[in-house]
Amino acid sequence: MSLVSGPGHAGPSSLPDELQLAIEPHVKYIQSLDSRRDELEHWLTEHLRLNGLYWGLTALHLLGRPDALPRNETIDFVLSCQSENGGFGAAPGHDAHLLYTCSAVQILAMVDGFGELESRGKGEGGGKLAVGKYIANLQNRSTGTFAGDEWGEEDTRFLYASLNGLSLLKMLDLVDVNRAVEYIVSCANFDGGYGSTPGAESHSGQIFTCLGALSIAKRIDVVNVDKLGRWLSERQVPAGGLNGRPEKLEDVCYSWWVSSSLAMIGKLHWIDGSKLTEFILKCQVCVEILQLVGSADKKLQDPERGGIADRPGDMVDVFHTVFGIAGLSLLGYPGLEDVDPV
Amino acid sequence: MASHGIARPAASVQRTEEQLQEEHRKIQEYRDLEDLIRTKVAERQYTVEVLNLTSKLLKANPEYYTIWNVRRRLLIYGLFSKSSDSSSPSKVSPSTSRIDTTPVSSTQPSDSVTTSSEASNTALPDPSSQNPGKNGTTLDLIKADLEFLFPIMVGWPKCYWLWNYRLWLLQEANKRLDPITARKLWTQELTLVGKMLVRDSRNFHGWRYRRIVVDELESQHLQGTSMVEVEFEYTTKVIRGQDGLSNFSAWHRRSKLIPKLLNERGTDDAGRRQFLDDEFDTIITAMYTDAFPYAQSVWFYYQFLMTTLTDSVRHATITSNFTQEDRIGYLTRQLSILKEMLEDADDCKWIYDALIEYTMSLSQMEQRQLDKDETEDCKLWLSKLRVLDRLRGGRWDDLDKELSGSRALVQ
Numbered sequence A: 001m002s003l004v005s006g007p008g009h010a011g012p013s014s015l016p017d018e019l020q021l022a023i024e025p026h027v028k029y030i031q032s033l034d035s036r037r038d039e040l041e042h043w044l045t046e047h048l049r050l051n052g053l054y055w056g057l058t059a060l061h062l063l064g065r066p067d068a069l070p071r072n073e074t075i076d077f078v079l080s081c082q083s084e085n086g087g088f089g090a091a092p093g094h095d096a097h098l099l100y101t102c103s104a105v106q107i108l109a110m111v112d113g114f115g116e117l118e119s120r121g122k123g124e125g126g127g128k129l130a131v132g133k134y135i136a137n138l139q140n141r142s143t144g145t146f147a148g149d150e151w152g153e154e155d156t157r158f159l160y161a162s163l164n165g166l167s168l169l170k171m172l173d174l175v176d177v178n179r180a181v182e183y184i185v186s187c188a189n190f191d192g193g194y195g196s197t198p199g200a201e202s203h204s205g206q207i208f209t210c211l212g213a214l215s216i217a218k219r220i221d222v223v224n225v226d227k228l229g230r231w232l233s234e235r236q237v238p239a240g241g242l243n244g245r246p247e248k249l250e251d252v253c254y255s256w257w258v259s260s261s262l263a264m265i266g267k268l269h270w271i272d273g274s275k276l277t278e279f280i281l282k283c284q285v286c287v288e289i290l291q292l293v294g295s296a297d298k299k300l301q302d303p304e305r306g307g308i309a310d311r312p313g314d315m316v317d318v319f320h321t322v323f324g325i326a327g328l329s330l331l332g333y334p335g336l337e338d339v340d341p342v
Numbered sequence B: 001m002a003s004h005g006i007a008r009p010a011a012s013v014q015r016t017e018e019q020l021q022e023e024h025r026k027i028q029e030y031r032d033l034e035d036l037i038r039t040k041v042a043e044r045q046y047t048v049e050v051l052n053l054t055s056k057l058l059k060a061n062p063e064y065y066t067i068w069n070v071r072r073r074l075l076i077y078g079l080f081s082k083s084s085d086s087s088s089p090s091k092v093s094p095s096t097s098r099i100d101t102t103p104v105s106s107t108q109p110s111d112s113v114t115t116s117s118e119a120s121n122t123a124l125p126d127p128s129s130q131n132p133g134k135n136g137t138t139l140d141l142i143k144a145d146l147e148f149l150f151p152i153m154v155g156w157p158k159c160y161w162l163w164n165y166r167l168w169l170l171q172e173a174n175k176r177l178d179p180i181t182a183r184k185l186w187t188q189e190l191t192l193v194g195k196m197l198v199r200d201s202r203n204f205h206g207w208r209y210r211r212i213v214v215d216e217l218e219s220q221h222l223q224g225t226s227m228v229e230v231e232f233e234y235t236t237k238v239i240r241g242q243d244g245l246s247n248f249s250a251w252h253r254r255s256k257l258i259p260k261l262l263n264e265r266g267t268d269d270a271g272r273r274q275f276l277d278d279e280f281d282t283i284i285t286a287m288y289t290d291a292f293p294y295a296q297s298v299w300f301y302y303q304f305l306m307t308t309l310t311d312s313v314r315h316a317t318i319t320s321n322f323t324q325e326d327r328i329g330y331l332t333r334q335l336s337i338l339k340e341m342l343e344d345a346d347d348c349k350w351i352y353d354a355l356i357e358y359t360m361s362l363s364q365m366e367q368r369q370l371d372k373d374e375t376e377d378c379k380l381w382l383s384k385l386r387v388l389d390r391l392r393g394g395r396w397d398d399l400d401k402e403l404s405g406s407r408a409l410v411q
């Protein structure tokens, strides 16, 4: 997921007044995430620090506030997560892994930090090349898929992370893209969807990663778009939200994975966008309060009330916040920057 | 940081001084433990004592993947080797392992965005110092670790790192133990994953793990033979169990096992026909019972069966030697069954959706356009779909265009 250039969507929203995106509380919520060192939870989630930064930063960009986190400190932190092998870990001192390496590259691309990577990056050859080599070395050259790290777990999530990172680095030629595409094709199921490995059940998160990788490789033509579009459109439940697999509960994070997947195959109109928008907006905690006390309530401005949850009334987190906002952007919600589904 | 299904308190709760202190004490304890492990690993203390420290940390935070990696290195570079007097070389050596000794500062709560890494790496452990180990203590270590993992997995059934680490342990068993001993371990995994799937019959980690364990048990190096019959039986059992009909995971697995099952049975054409008939019977009976015509899992499995007839690349799965006439016959029969079904469930959108799809498939198979009656039927069914399923209006619009444009032709 990244930003696309060009003007944001305009036009009036057909939603009721109390269901609007509370932009300022969300910005404050994201800014407050790094100041929670007095909470045990902060330390227990260190393994997500780098993705957390990526999610927060993306959300801020979509909200039109790209400078709400300081650029230099962001770059310093990202570079402090790099290992000697060129890959990145979740936080300083954590082992390198593809998922975090991809997040690091995405952040650096977003804040225009490749220059700093060139001058200060670690690994063989240094700079972008070291990162590209780290990623490329994780490809299984006989099957085309990728391992997450030196310990060998393979999953289509890693394949997407690799191609995404390499395409941002403009180093796709370091890997065998055709083999990777062949591998994805071997993960296709009768319902048009994709799983984590050949034989695995279709799953919206895995479908997103496979379509993302195919988009980067410019090979969406291998997808059975009618079957897959049908399966994906059936993820929308009567409450308006989307689930990840048949007969599971709806969840805001799938609003992103499913709707961006539909967008990548040109079938976003196969779900009800306004019902989905309404569902995502209901997952903002401030909306609950609005419903209780009316739209003029001061609590709306309380920074702790920002953030989006998986479902209405649940705990918010930065993960669901970014996917909720990205989903809204994809659906053309006014005032947000446009998002690239890949 | 990514929470699911946890209710948010109505307003932010102000913590008392006492609570703050308690939280601070917990943070300190956690970070001290983290520091201790990193220090000892930096000193290359690959000992049971350090292993136990990682156990303590991982029980508190099983998502801490770096500590799982530390545990792997403790076993590979220390404990497995010590536990054995064998000297035959290991077949596989981990590629680029490194022990990261970056100290995590615990003295001041500095802003992590400004913390710069002072990662310094110790020299790589010599891979030749690894030792394949012998059945004695290596086996005990692996067994103990598998046991250690189980309660954590029950508590965190969706944690990728746990399943992943478990598989790694078993692969180590393959490398270091004799095949019979390793096979015993893998066999027990089938029971374990069965238990995990009883707790959550849709856990896709569990289903994936099950496939991997079965592949392993079938493999030559563990002197295995095909398990497709018992696995197929397993899906039957799950589907017949509680909420089994809406278990898409089980239906999916079934769809993947069928080609192999029929090939191994050496089923002839008549047998394949019978098999397909039985599957159709099962699924249609399921649709008529327990109000299941509205559950989508069953309909997706129905779609799978139909694709073996309509979809040129799927023919091999069940109906390898079916002629075009055979397939047209089956399709026609299914269309009349679907129409019959409408009599009891005229508010079931899945039936209308299927009727349109397979009416169009039939005309394509017969290389002709939809006739007048078919077109009218499809338009009627489509109008029902628009009323019954408003969420997917965009799809019905596209279908409408397709019908109006008579594009249901062989292209």
Ligand SMILES: [Zn+2]
Pocket (backbone or CB within 6 Å): A251, A252, A253, A254, A310, A320, B004
């Ligand atoms: Zn979620």
